[in-house]
Amino acid sequence: MVRTAVQAILFDLDETLILEKPIALRALEQTGQRANAVACVHPPELRDRVLERAGELWRSTPAIDYCRRVGISSWEGLWAVFAGEDENLAWLREWAPRYRFESWSRALKDLGVDDQRLARILADEFVETRTGLFEHFPGTTEILDELKGAVRLVLATNGASDLQRLKLETSGLTGYFDDVLVSADIGFAKPHPIFYENAIRLANAGPEQILMVGDNIRRDIGGAQAAGIRGIWVNRKDKDPGEIQPFAEIENLFELRNFL
Numbered sequence: 558m559v560r561t562a563v564q565a566i567l568f569d570l571d572e573t574l575i576l577e578k579p580i581a582l583r584a585l586e587q588t589g590q591r592a593n594a595v596a597c598v599h600p601p602e603l604r605d606r607v608l609e610r611a612g613e614l615w616r617s618t619p620a621i622d623y624c625r626r627v628g629i630s631s632w633e634g635l636w637a638v639f640a641g642e643d644e645n646l647a648w649l650r651e652w653a654p655r656y657r658f659e660s661w662s663r664a665l666k667d668l669g670v671d672d673q674r675l676a677r678i679l680a681d682e683f684v685e686t687r688t689g690l691f692e693h694f695p696g697t698t699e700i701l702d703e704l705k706g707a708v709r710l711v712l713a714t715n716g717a718s719d720l721q722r723l724k725l726e727t728s729g730l731t732g733y734f735d736d737v738l739v740s741a742d743i744g745f746a747k748p749h750p751i752f753y754e755n756a757i758r759l760a761n762a763g764p765e766q767i768l769m770v771g772d773n774i775r776r777d778i779g780g781a782q783a784a785g786i787r788g789i790w791v792n793r794k795d796k797d798p799g800e801i802q803p804f805a806e807i808e809n810l811f812e813l814r815n816f817l
Contacts, residue, residue, distance in 0.1 A: 563817055565709035565760035567781070568734075569747075569771030570721060573791050574701075574810075575728050576692045581632045584687035588679055596670045606664035611635060614656055614663075620645045628715030628746035628776075635660060636684040640719040641741060657683070691728040694793075696810035701733040708817070712737045713756045713769070715746040715776065735759075747773075748780020757784065768804075768816060778803045789816060 571577035585607055589600030608631070615621065615631035623645035624630075629637065635657055639650040661683075662676035704710060710733055714721050718739040725731050736759040740746035743755050760767050764785030771777025771791060778788035779801045790803035791810070798806070805816060 561765050563708055563768055564762035564766035565711060565768075566704065566813075567711050567713040567756050567760060567767060567769045567771075567786070569769075569773065569777050570712055570714040570724060571716070572772045573770060573777075574694060574697045574730065575724060576694065577724075578632070580690050580692055581635075581687065584683060584690050585632075588683040588686050591682060592665065592670070592675060592679060595675055596665070596672065598665070598668050598670060603664055603668060606667045607635075607660055608632060610663040610667070611656075611660040614659055618649075618652065618656075620648050620652075624649075626746060627717075627740040627744060629717050629720075629741065633716060633720055635680075636687045637717040637720040639717055643741070643744070646717075646741070654680075657681075688723065688727065691724065693728060693730075694810065697730070700810045700813055701730065703814070704817075705733050709736075709760055709762065710734045711756060711759050713747070713752070713771075714738070715740040718742050747771075747776040748783065750780075750784060753780055753784035753786065757786070768813075770810075770813065774798050774801050774803070789813065 568574060582604060585604040586600045589598065589603040592598040592603055593600050611631045615634055634653065639646045639653060657680035658676055661679045662673060665672060665676055712725065712734045716739060718741045721739045722737065738756050738759055740752060743751060745751040757764055757767065767786045768789055769777055769781035769786045770789045774790055778790045781788040787804035789805045789807060790798065792806050793808055807813065
């Protein structure tokens with residue numbers, strides 16, 4: 558792949574710029590503190606039970622194929638609004654309150670607590686708690702400050718549109734990006750070629766002029782490079798890339814300076 562001047566950079570969001578699952582786990586455990594105060598339930602144990610029960614319910618829904626196609630996880634379903642016109646989103650939007658309640662209710666019952674009122678309180682409290690939590694990876698705002706205005710920046714992320722935009726807003730990153738592409742907006746998640754076709758369009762540059770920065774070797778790097786985009790793999794845990802060879806590998810976001 559010929560190296561040319563960079564005109565645009567696509568950034569993944571979750572686990573690249575901000576932490577996602579660790580923050581979800583933290584919010585679940587914080588929510589579990591109320592259950593501990595009321596029913597002497599150990600918060601980490603309740604956290605794990607909620608994730609297990611939520612996953613079971615998530616996989617049983619008629620919309621599971623859609624969720625997999627656009628990359629919405631079961632723990633994200635515990636606080637997403639599911640805004641949008643797609644019929645799958647409409648179904649999820651209607652089902653979400655029941656899903657949240659059942660996830661917490663079944664988890665509590667696993668621990669010997671049959672309390673529907675508490676389950677409803679916890680389901681609502683988790684939404685509030687998770688909404689207020691975020692954590693940047695080191696270097697996120699510093700590197701975005703340097704890049705803004707120098708190249709076109711596009712957020713290219715999988716997930717529910719309302720949820721990803723909310724994460725972007727609450728983490729204070731909205732103003733850095735010239736455009737935002739969320740998989741649920743187009744019905745296809747990374748690494749699908751349609752996602753990257755849309756990303757290239759929003760980047761307003763040729764594929765050879767674009768970098769994709771992400772933590773997932775298959776979705777972010779493999780998908781991008783199949784579309785002719787150079788993939789820079791954020792590999793903070795010294796993972797083996799397997800068969801996919803990224804254009805470059807970095808341990809932290811500051812190393813992006815080497816490719817501009």
